[in-house]
Amino acid sequence: MTSTVDDDTPGGGPPPVPAPVPTPQAPDAADGIVVAGLRRAFGTVQALDGVDLRARAGRVTALVGPNGSGKTTLLLVLAGLLVPDQGSVRVAGHDPVTDGAAARGRTGWMPDAFGTWDSLTAREVLSTFAAAYRIPRAQADQRVAELLATVHLEEYADRPASVLSRGQKQRLGLARALVHSPDVLLLDEPASGLDPRSRVDLRLLLRRLADEGRTVLVSSHVLSELEEMADDAVFLSKGRTVVGGWTETSQAAAPRRYRVRSLSTAALTDWLGRAGVAWQADDEDGAPAGAPDPAASTAPPDPAAPDTPAGPIAGDRPGGAVVDVADDEDAARLLREAVTAGVPVTAFAPVRGRLEQAYLDLDEERR
Numbered sequence: 001m002t003s004t005v006d007d008d009t010p011g012g013g014p015p016p017v018p019a020p021v022p023t024p025q026a027p028d029a030a031d032g033i034v035v036a037g038l039r040r041a042f043g044t045v046q047a048l049d050g051v052d053l054r055a056r057a058g059r060v061t062a063l064v065g066p067n068g069s070g071k072t073t074l075l076l077v078l079a080g081l082l083v084p085d086q087g088s089v090r091v092a093g094h095d096p097v098t099d100g101a102a103a104r105g106r107t108g109w110m111p112d113a114f115g116t117w118d119s120l121t122a123r124e125v126l127s128t129f130a131a132a133y134r135i136p137r138a139q140a141d142q143r144v145a146e147l148l149a150t151v152h153l154e155e156y157a158d159r160p161a162s163v164l165s166r167g168q169k170q171r172l173g174l175a176r177a178l179v180h181s182p183d184v185l186l187l188d189e190p191a192s193g194l195d196p197r198s199r200v201d202l203r204l205l206l207r208r209l210a211d212e213g214r215t216v217l218v219s220s221h222v223l224s225e226l227e228e229m230a231d232d233a234v235f236l237s238k239g240r241t242v243v244g245g246w247t248e249t250s251q252a253a254a255p256r257r258y259r260v261r262s263l264s265t266a267a268l269t270d271w272l273g274r275a276g277v278a279w280q281a282d283d284e285d286g287a288p289a290g291a292p293d294p295a296a297s298t299a300p301p302d303p304a305a306p307d308t309p310a311g312p313i314a315g316d317r318p319g320g321a322v323v324d325v326a327d328d329e330d331a332a333r334l335l336r337e338a339v340t341a342g343v344p345v346t347a348f349a350p351v352r353g354r355l356e357q358a359y360l361d362l363d364e365e366r367r
């Protein structure tokens with residue numbers, strides 16, 4: 001795990017996550033989060049209208065949905081801060097309503113905006129929460145110091161929380177959620193307000209927490225960011241689960257649109273034509289200069305045609321094309337064949353992330 005963090009982290013990266021407080025893990029922590037038939041209304045607004053979800057231990061699960069779809073309401077119920085009207089909820093095996101203390105003792109909650117007591121220092125904020133979780137003083141002091149290092153707030157440890165910027169408050173909120181080494185972590189828009197470096201740190205930290213066997217449920221509107229860290233996803237729309245059971249690995253077999261960039265547009269599009277691969281001009285370029293008509297680009301391959309495209313052609317320029325592939329295997333084959341045929345490929349990547357694609361497909365269905 002350490003190597004993963006170091007590999008991806010220039011300049012030494014975030015300090016290691018502090019060792020968990022050695023309280024024995026509940027035997028049911030591996031149950032993660034299980035929700036069935038959850039409903040919650042605010043007056044006439046049905047914020048949750050039938051949510052079913054499973055977030056597994058050892059995995060990062062993305063909670064995805066448009067504004068007002070019920071993500072925060074769901075997280076508040078899971079955190080034991082809101083009583084549902086109907087349905088069953090288990091967090092690390094405990095019901096947050098009937099067994100609130102046990103559930104909260106295993107749950108770390110990071111709201112989208114973390115309010116602090118401005119007169120307390122960052123260290124005092126964390127120590128106060130450590131005391132609330134009844135962590136012995138000596139152990140708590142060490143834990144708090146480690147967490148301040150983890151979220152890069154050592155410099156601000158003894159300054160009033162009021163001087164912290166929004167992003168720094170978010171990081172303090174994350175440290176607060178981790179004080180008692182929870183089995184289940186609930187994060188509502190954790191990256192909002194974070195600078196790019198802190199976002200990378202957050203992603204690495206969440207990955208590591210999941211690798212330690214914790215359940216991580218994270219909501220965000222930034223799908224590209226969720227994509228980087230999520231193993232599974234749950235989609236909410238109008239208070240209902242609309243896609244459950246979405247997993248990163250199950251998506252490997254799904255069709256996808258790829259963007260291919262080449263030093264030579266002509267070499268690329270000539271090869272695509274000869275290989276019988278349907279393609280479209282890349283919107284980022286406009287229609288490539290001198291490219292064949294995309295409508296005519298689905299001609300069957302000509303076995304007699306030479307497989308080596310010419311070098312740069314007069315008037316040719318770097319550019320790209322967009323192609324549809326059947327699955328990851330198909331993408332790998334296409335790239336291999338293009339390179340083998342001598343196309344000077346400079347980039348080959350999905351046009352959209354899988355989460356973003358799934359989200360847009362969902363939106364498309366609703367129209």
Ligand SMILES: Nc1ncnc2c1ncn2[C@@H]1O[C@H](COP(=O)(O)OP(=O)(O)OP(=O)(O)O)[C@@H](O)[C@H]1O
Nearest residue numbers: 042045046047065066067068069070071072073074
């Ligand atoms: N305390 C409340 N009183 C009344 N209505 C509420 C309350 N909290 C949430 N709602 C309503 O419940 C619905 C779900 O809100 P929620 O905050 O859970 O959505 P969300 O998916 O988190 O949205 P966003 O992405 O904008 O944060 C919305 O229609 C919202 O207006």
